[in-house]
Amino acid sequence: xxxxxxxxxxxxxxxxxxxxxxxxxxxxxxxxxxxxxxxxxxxxxxxxxxxxxxxxxxxxxxxxxxxxxxxxxxxxxxxxxxxxxxxxxxxxxxxxxxxx
Numbered sequence: 001x002x003x004x005x006x007x008x009x010x011x012x013x014x015x016x017x018x019x020x021x022x023x024x025x026x027x028x029x030x031x032x033x034x035x036x037x038x039x040x041x042x043x044x045x046x047x048x049x050x051x052x053x054x055x056x057x058x059x060x061x062x063x064x065x066x067x068x069x070x071x072x073x074x075x076x077x078x079x080x081x082x083x084x085x086x087x088x089x090x091x092x093x094x095x096x097x098x099x100x
Contacts (some may be wrong), residue, residue: 026093029086039079
């Protein structure tokens with residue numbers, strides 16, 4: 001986790017510097033969200049793979065009790081929405097630098 005204790009307030013920084021700092025932070029947050037989404041996807045995959053392996057071994061009964069996937073799917077959807085909003089914030093910040 002980043003330590004902002006020694007970071008000067010944005011108000012004391014040049015406008016360009018503060019925009020660049022904000023943009024860098026937004027990109028960092030987007031990257032962290034993407035990592036979290038990949039971790040969720042990876043956590044959900046083994047459950048599917050085990051059911052397939054069990055079926056391939058000739059098992060006649062397959063019971064999959066999966067109460068975790070809905071929570072993973074909900075978390076993934078929330079992260080996806082957050083990523084989209086951060087992307088929009090980054091785009092708006094960029095547009096404020098280059099007005100149309």
